[in-house]
Amino acid sequence: MRIPVAVVATVVLAVGGVGTAAVVTSSADVADRAHHGHAVDPGRFRHPEPNAYFPLTPGTVFRYRGTDEGAHYRERLSVTHRTKPIEGVRTRVLRDVLRRADGSLAEKTSDWYAADDDGNVWYFGERTATYDRHGHVASREGSWQAGVGGAVPGMIMPARPRPTDAYRQELDRGNAEDQAWVVQRGFSAHIAYGRVHHVVRSLEWSRLEKGVVSEKLYAPHLGTIWERDLSGGSERFELVSVHRP
Template identity: 40%
Template sequence: MSLSARVAIAVTSSLLLVGCGSASEPSPPTGVDELVIPTPSLDPADFVEVVDNPWLPLTPASEWEYRATSSGEVATITVTVLDDTREVQGVTATAVREAVVTRGRPVEETTDWFAQDTDGNVWHVGEDGVWEAGVDGAEAGLAMPAQPRVGDGYRREHAEGVAEDRAQVVGLDGSASVPYGDLIDLLETEDSSPLEPGVVERRLYARGIGLVRAQTVSGGDELVELVAFREG
């Protein structure tokens, strides 16, 4: 499960995304039931070229630094919005790079792609070398609703057997003390994946910043906390 997806690495809308061909089972109806999630096709006319959702702002050159701990290991994770775009199903998507360093050595680097629709919903449309919406049955998932509501449930991505993360909004008034500072009025989601049975993660997002804390509350002990944030 990449941290780009967590930041992305999560609603009321009049937009209905539809397409043809074989589609996966959509998420149950909730506050996002005007959307088809995941969606088998994207309409470029329904998208804008910037990602400025307040819960997941992806301005080029923005950078987040996180401290991750798990089973006694400590890692530094740097997430950067690149000044780079890519067309996915005709939609201009923004690149977000995640670099993981452990014991002073780089251990992983990935790039994910995100796009925002005209209503402000952010979609996760692919990860380099892993999956891409519209290729081999993969479909774009919802990374972050425009207007999250408690009870909203949605799929963050869909590439069968590869990327099947899901999320549900469980709170809008959370708080957290992380190395970056003390934060309130946070969006809280509960995240899981059928590819990792029994693993449940709680994520907290701050307006104007994005992900500030992610903790595995079942099936593991991973904790990710925001250390620094620089807006692009």
């Protein structure tokens, strides 16, 4: 199902234009606290449940290929064995490395995620850097950490994502304000990795990037399998391979 740009714009205005986005999940109370500027309860992360649509198994490596503004890229996303304590929660460190077609480093990011006892996966921040072709850091824009400067965790994937779920993925005002809206689930998709089933589709955008809306597809035990800009950008990436421990 292709979402018309007019519909996308309406949703962005309706959901992104309010102070907080609604969350319809089994842990709506936890999400509601986070979205109103309160830290999540570390007690809800003592016995984390796996989330099929956002796997965090250490040692797993996902490889993607894609284009942005006509340039070709290769991406390697690793679920590391490292953890980082943030706001009383032990988060999992994911390492995301983006390289240009010639092999030069374009971007390197460490992301911090944690699943709660209900299986919702939360996003606690990232340390990111983009690089010029000489290997020098060009920018660290977008880096943030929950508990620092008023930033709070956001939800990256509900335990049971379903259409009409809408939620903040990150909240560091003026720096990181991504949001998502689940619009479809239960269909099949064919990508470079192969044919996958029980796919979830979401629309994602940032209040800091007016007019840019991305479509993302998630699949069980694979996480993100596809993303592309529907409006306001040219980025497009798809999953190529997965190495499991």
